[in-house]
Amino acid sequence: MVSQNQPTQTHVVLIGGGHSHAIALKLWGMNPIEGVRLTLISDSIYTPYSGMLPGHVGGFYSFEETHINLNRLVQLADAQFYQDWAIGLDLEKNQVICAKNSPLSFDYLSIDIGSTPATISVPGAADYAIPAKPVSQFLTAWNTLLQQVKNHPHQPITISIVGGGAGGVELALNIDSHLKKITQQATLHLFHRGKRLLSGHNHWVGHRLETLLQNRNISLHLSENVTQITPSKTLICESGLTVENDYIFWVTQASAASWIKSSGITTDEKGFIRVKDTLQSVSHPHILAAGDVATIQNYPRPKAGVFAVRQGKPLFKNLQNSVLGKPLKSYYPQKLYLSLIGTGDKKAIASWGVFGWESPLLWDWKDYIDRQFMKSLNG
Ligand SMILES: Cc1cc2nc3c(=O)[nH]c(=O)nc-3n(C[C@H](O)[C@H](O)[C@H](O)COP(=O)(O)OP(=O)(O)OC[C@H]3O[C@@H](n4cnc5c(N)ncnc54)[C@H](O)[C@@H]3O)c2cc1C
Known part of the structure; x- marks a missing residue:
């Protein structure tokens, strides 16, 4: 941990430019901590926003409208960008093993690499x-x-x-x-x-x-x-x-990258990182995880972008609290969540608990929410 009066080079490494990390980078840029080095490892500069991806396939949105520019967020956060794939963790040495670059040492690590079918x-x-x-x-x-x-x-x-x-x-x-x-x-x-x-x-x-x-x-x-x-x-x-x-x-169904489990960090039966309510790994508290790759032990939820987005802020706060030696706060994911499913004809279907609606107005609403979200990150 660092004291804010006593700058040292504590190194916080983020693996993956998923939704939670995009939000955390933005918030870090607005609330920097002196003496902390921040690095993002991501295979790509542009990361897709899941809510608009089907609309991009449908021809309603351009690539730029549906992808978050990580380079911009990295610059805002005064962080370093390692454009690379993480392929393993050495938990004895606290290092991330990368496909192209040499291993990267960390004091605190956060993982938001999503999942694959x-x-x-x-x-x-x-x-x-x-x-x-x-x-x-x-x-x-x-x-x-x-x-x-x-x-x-x-x-x-x-x-x-x-x-x-x-x-x-x-x-x-x-x-x-x-x-x-x-x-x-x-x-x-x-x-x-x-x-x-x-x-x-x-x-x-x-x-x-x-x-x-x-x-x-x-x-x-x-x-x-x-x-x-x-x-x-x-x-x-x-x-x-x-x-x-x-x-x-x-x-x-979503599956987890195999290197997560083979690193020795505790996972659930499907290989997703088991985390506490604070988003800290149950086995390695200096490692946090959010989005699809994390399974909150007490509150398992479907792997959906809506949760990855919601976890951005608590992840950011708990990363900074870890670095500053402050108590971490619990995050409770909501049980009911609204899904807006675009039907490819500028209409959408809403699903919320036992309720469902279909309307062109829902597409307008979804479009508004999604564009606002992208504006908040891409400027
Ligand atoms: C077709 C489709 C449509 C969907 N639509 C919706 C929807 O409308 N609403 C919804 O809530 N959910 C939707 N989902 C689910 C949603 O995509 C995921 O839940 C969401 O993307 C998870 O976000 P995340 O932040 O965990 O990871 P991601 O958004 O997957 O981001 C992970 C990032 O990390 C990078 N990365 C991965 N591995 C590595 C590595 N080893 N090293 C470095 N970087 C790495 C990836 O390239 C990516 O940029 C959809 C999924 C699919 C497949």
């Missing part, structure tokens, strides 16, 4: 399907697909989306609406293991989205367990259903 359990998925995360790789594939369709609008194209949670459904609706502006030759399939879509939400929302997909001629395959993807992108289900594809997008 789990491909490991389905043979062929990691090699022949395109996971929705990392988003930069997903967008590269999406832009290739778009260009292909623009160049050959009369050529049939088949696309499957695997995963019937909010992310998968919103993506399917936005892919559909964008492609329909360019071609009449696209066939879309959505596969979901469960009996109904968005099982974490109320029944009305799931059923309404099912109807919307059917109205748009997107083939919905419920209770279908995808068991294999072949090199020719044929998708095979446990039931025997087989679909040949040109592209397969993978938007299934």
Whole structure:
């Protein structure tokens, strides 16, 4: 810890430029601590805002409108930018192991690296399907697909989306609406293991989205367990259903980077970092974590951007309190949270507990909230 009167070079390292870290960097810039060196390790300068990503795919927002400029926030916080991938932790030496640069020592560490859709359990998925995360790789594939369709609008194209949670459904609706502006030759399939879509939400929302997909001629395959993807992108289900594809997008359950668990830090059964209410690791209190990569021991919640955003401020406060030797404060994530799901037609569906609504006004509201959020970070 440092005293504010006695500057030393305490080093605080942030891994990942997720939503919580973007907010923490901004707040740090507004409340700097003398004698503390701050470093962000991030693979990319531009990090996507999850709330607007499907809208970007739908063609409603540009890349710049949907991505947070981390370089700007790093400069505001007077921090250093290490553009690199963290690939491990040495918890004996308190070092982050990076893909390109030499190991980086830290006094306090914060991790906000998100999650990726789990491909490991389905043979062929990691090699022949395109996971929705990392988003930069997903967008590269999406832009290739778009260009292909623009160049050959009369050529049939088949696309499957695997995963019937909010992310998968919103993506399917936005892919559909964008492609329909360019071609009449696209066939879309959505596969979901469960009996109904968005099982974490109320029944009305799931059923309404099912109807919307059917109205748009997107083939919905419920209770279908995808068991294999072949090199020719044929998708095979446990039931025997087989679909040949040109592209397969993978938007299934969130999984954690394997290096987290192998570093020796305590994780939950899925490999996410177990944290206390203060966002401190239960095993290594000088390490904090937020967003998808963290599981709050007492209050597990779905992996959703809304929580990563909410954790930005408490993460920032507790990082600074750790450095200053002050008591850390508990954070209690709300149980009920509002989801606004864009339907790719400038309308949105709201889900809040047992309630659900659909309206173009909800899209206007979502658009306003999302743009305000981006303005607060990108200026
Ligand atoms: C298609 C889709 C749509 C979604 N829509 C919504 C929505 O509308 N609302 C909602 O609440 N949630 C939504 N989600 C979920 C949401 O994306 C996540 O919950 C949210 O992004 C988590 O934020 P985070 O801060 O934990 O991490 P992220 O936003 O994933 O950010 C992590 C950052 O860390 C970087 N990083 C990762 N690993 C490393 C490493 N090893 N070294 C350095 N940098 C690294 C990444 O490149 C990224 O910039 C959606 C998800 C998907 C897939």
